[in-house]
Amino acid sequence: MSTTTTQSPAIGEAPALELENACVGFGPSSARHEVLSKVNLRVSPGEFVAVLGFSGSGKSTLISLLAGLTVPDSGTVRLNGHVNPLPGPERGIMFQNYSLLPWLTVFGNVEIAVRQVFPRLSPKQRREHVQRYLDMVSLSGSEEKRPAQLSGGMRQRLSLARTLAMRPDVLLLDEPLSALDALTRSVLQDEILRIWDEDRRTVVMITNDVDEAVLMADRIIPLKPGPEATLVQDFPVTLERPRDRTTLNFDPRFKKLRNEITRTMIELNQETKAHATETLPAPPTIRPIRLNAAS
């Protein structure tokens, strides 16, 4: 099953990030376990794409493929035309479990990235740069704390600040808000949107929340659950920005889109399950003995 996902707001523009028939699998060739199979994806510059999937459907593998941390077994990843580039700060990835360095302070965690990406900054400029991004995610005042002393939401914001401070061309967010409670989550959603709105960078966000995807993305692509997960028909989100979460719930277009996506997701899931049962060995044909066969 090959799906074209070429529709984007700006048709004809060269994609910033592109996957072409990318496959990733584990295990020896005799017992190969395909996680991703023939994934095609084109993300235009400045586009906000949400990839929607059930848990365990290969979402994290997809994002590490996009970040270059995993190399595809076949197919290609292209970043601005470069084939299978090494991971680097131009693709800022925000890891699902924050990946903060526990021995560094809040400030140090951002600084290590800034120092590496912008080695020419003077110490004063560097400090200002770090401080700007800490202010952006409202972590001012906690600069000297260690990650262990932060709440879950603060860690997530720090991880975001570190990623943003690298000023990446492409922002890869791996379930950035999954570990948060609903209230903190909505605050951070607005925050990410505000930051994205400032300079319209390319964003690929992985999520399992349909509402979140509709609220934030330009385009939503469901991931058909694995094994052999792949991306299927995408849904453009045409709701105009800025989208207000309070009024959105009453917008008929929002409701329609959400229902459509939810239905597709459920169908995909059932399809996969059906596929899984098909592969089971067929039960032997047993019929009840007809004792009164003579009659």
Next chain:
Amino acid sequence: MKYKLIRILDVAGLQVFQPLVLLCYGEEPRHQLKQIALYIGTPVLVMAACVWMWNFLGPRHKTRSGEVPTPWRVVEAYDGIVHFHNREYTKLADYEREGEAREEALRKAQEDLAGLDQAFLSLADEADGVLESLAEDDPSAPEAASTQDLSPRKIAEQRMAMVDQKVARLAGEKIAPSQHLVDLQADVYRHRQALRQWELQQQAEGLTSGDTDRRVAYVDQVRDHQSQTDQEQAHLQQLREELAKVKQANTPEVARLHRNLSYLQQQAEFLKQRINLLTDGSRAEKLATVGTELETAQADLATAQGAELFVAAQNVLRQEQRLARVAGSRLSTPPTFFDQIATSLKCVFAGFLIATVVAIPVGIFCGMSRVVMASLTPLISLFKPVSPIVWLPIVFIIVGGFIEKPEEAWVQPAFLSSAITVALCSLWPTLVNTALGVASIDQDHLNVARVLRLGLWDRLTKIVIPSALPLIFTGLRISLGVGWMVLIAAELLSSSPGLGKFVWDMFNNGSSETFAQMFVVCGFVGIIGLLLDRIMIVCQRLVSFDGAPSGL
């Protein structure tokens, strides 16, 4: 302030004392008191019980170095060690004193020596008192001792000798009746044995050949005779030992006087040595002597002619060399207990440093590369269990091969081989823990390094080492503990200066005094080991970012 104190206690691994701090701030006094009673009071009680048991059991075991010393004897032995240390260092300083300071010290030493006279005289008086109290039991008049022309020290010694004589005579008199009884008993036994033997011989005459039954019975009779003789001998032996004990029993008063006298004698010797060092024996004095000799030699050189000139020139050169030698000389004193501790600490840190420098990089390589780990695992598993007692002779010979002239080398081969042995035995915990720490680094942290495109060096210093640091320090802490334990054994075996050698010397000396000093060493080794461990705990707590609790 309160939380600061608690934090300090926490970092130092002394959480046990937390209730004390809280009690001082009046927080839940009943609860805190209960905590103190349970977790401070009980351990103190157990300690006290152990000391009591030691005090009780020690004197009941006799060895060839006297009985096992009680805690109080060990404290006294420690005092002796401190005295020795102070005296050696005073002498060392005296040797180098010059001018005003020297005269001041000399005056002081002479005054002290004069003061000792008083102490000797009062000791003699005490001895007289003892003599008088003994005279009540023994009316025989003491021979009149002439005290004229005698120094106070001599008087005291003489009096003590008289006391000893008297005590011995009294003891002899006291046991004389018992002695007589024992002698009588011995006679009785001897006669009985002779009688039995005679009877048996008579019986033997009457036995005819071929009478097997009677012969077997005869053998039994002889056996009875022998066992009876053995019993009688054992009884006599026991009686004699009891007598000897009574005879040797010294009154505590006399024993105390003896101890005082020996202390005063030592002190007097010491002061005499000091006075000698401060006058003729001092460096300044020696320099002056050599200086005058040099001047004479130079005067000879000025007047010498022909062949004599050569001899005179040689003489001048010799005197100049002597002058240089004396100017740089120090008084050679035997190393004291505290010198030995310092040497041991130096040695353990030298070994620990070698171990750290080797183990941490190797551990990091092992942790980073599975190939390195696989190739080093056989070596590590093979050498890890080798005992220091095996390493030491091997290392000793190898190091000896490098250093051909030990007296000129900048480092003593014995010291170096002890340090290397310590390193060889203590590097394994650090190596294994470092490898474990590096190997178990979070994959996410490595991904951060990849995304940031950190170079090898940055990845090591910014991600790998900080992440492995808590485990590295755990390893270092174990290493230091092992090193300290190994070092004492290594020093004992290699006779390199240090606490181990101190123990060995004490063991070879074999007096009851040195036996007690070995217990002092035991205590000091324990306390220093404890302190080293505490220091490492504090370091570990300071570098650990996860706030992991430290064990005791």
